[in-house]
Amino acid sequence: QKEVEQDPxxxxxxxxxxxxxxxxxxxxxxxxxxxxRQYSRKGPELLMYTYSSGNKEDGRFTAQVDKSSxxxxxxxxxxxxxxSATYLxxxxxxxxxxxPLVFGKGTRLSVIA
Amino acid sequence: EAGVAxxxxxxxxxxxxxxxxxxxxxxxxxxxxxxxxxxxxxxxLLIQFQNNGVVDDSQLPKDRFSAERLKGVDSTxxxxxxxxxxxxxxxxxxxxxxxxxxxxxxxxxxxxxx
Numbered sequence: 571q572k573e574v575e576q577d578p579x580x581x582x583x584x585x586x587x588x589x590x591x592x593x594x595x596x597x598x599x600x601x602x603x604x605x606x607r608q609y610s611r612k613g614p615e616l617l618m619y620t621y622s623s624g625n626k627e628d629g630r631f632t633a634q635v636d637k638s639s640x641x642x643x644x645x646x647x648x649x650x651x652x653x654s655a656t657y658l659x660x661x662x663x664x665x666x667x668x669x670p671l672v673f674g675k676g677t678r679l680s681v682i683a
Numbered sequence: 684e685a686g687v688a689x690x691x692x693x694x695x696x697x698x699x700x701x702x703x704x705x706x707x708x709x710x711x712x713x714x715x716x717x718x719x720x721x722x723x724x725x726x727x728l729l730i731q732f733q734n735n736g737v738v739d740d741s742q743l744p745k746d747r748f749s750a751e752r753l754k755g756v757d758s759t760x761x762x763x764x765x766x767x768x769x770x771x772x773x774x775x776x777x778x779x780x781x782x783x784x785x786x787x788x789x790x791x792x793x794x795x796x797x
Contacts, residue, residue, distance in 0.1 A: 578723065606788075613687070613774055613788030614726065658725050670739060671786065673725025 573597050576659055576674030585683050589646040593659035593674045596640065600661040600672075603635050605644045608656045608676065617657075618644065649681045685709065687789035689775050695795045701763035704792045708756070708777030714738075715752055716786060717760050718774040726774055732758065733780075765796045 576593045583589055591605075601622055606614035618633040620626045620642075626633045632645040642661075646653055656676040688707040696702050708715050713734050718726035729748065731739040734755035743750070747766070752758040762769055772791040778784040 613790050670728045675725050
């Protein structure tokens with residue numbers, strides 16, 4: 571079992587739809603959870619950052635962490651064509667000295683106008 | 684604020700040749716990372732520098748890959764000799780310090796090994 575599992579999609583939705591992206595993980599020591607957005611031929615950019623469990627909202631984006639289920643989600647409301655990209659979840663262990671990020675494979679999202 | 688710069692953006696070589704990538708991190712960022720992203724996969728950390736010292740190179744194939752960060756600023760990643768399976772995007776990222784500081788990624792260098 572990989573440390574971080576993410577459905578690669580592709581996921582295609584109409585403009586205005588609510589999008590749900592998910593990752594599961596196996597390492598219970600992960601405490602920091604991130605979502606990166608990667609446009610084609612670009613580097614990943616940080617979208618959301620959450621520590622431990624709970625929800626975090628930023629505009630149209632909501633990140634949820636359920637540590638009991640080892641499951642994280644990213645919701646995008648009122649999706650726009652400009653949201654079309656690959657979304658990568660990433661997580662790390664605190665106070666491990668190096669805290670390397672472990673990434674999922676990424677989910678490719680297309681929002682159709 | 685200028686972002687992380689990488690060059691070249693694209694490189695095509697034949698197997699067994701050597702290649703080098705260059706990265707200039709965001710000014711003032713002490714930590715620099717090199718990632719390998721194979722098509723359809725998430726980035727995988729190859730090496731992490733704190734200033735000019737190596738913090739983590741556990742996933743760097745040291746028989747063919749090498750990296751340095753002289754003077755704690757720019758960094759180069761070298762592959763010699765290249766294999767077909769080295770075809771990937773090589774991403775450089777930097778952060779202010781270690782720990783949980785946000786990592787900022789460059790655009791990457793897309794390497795194709797024929």
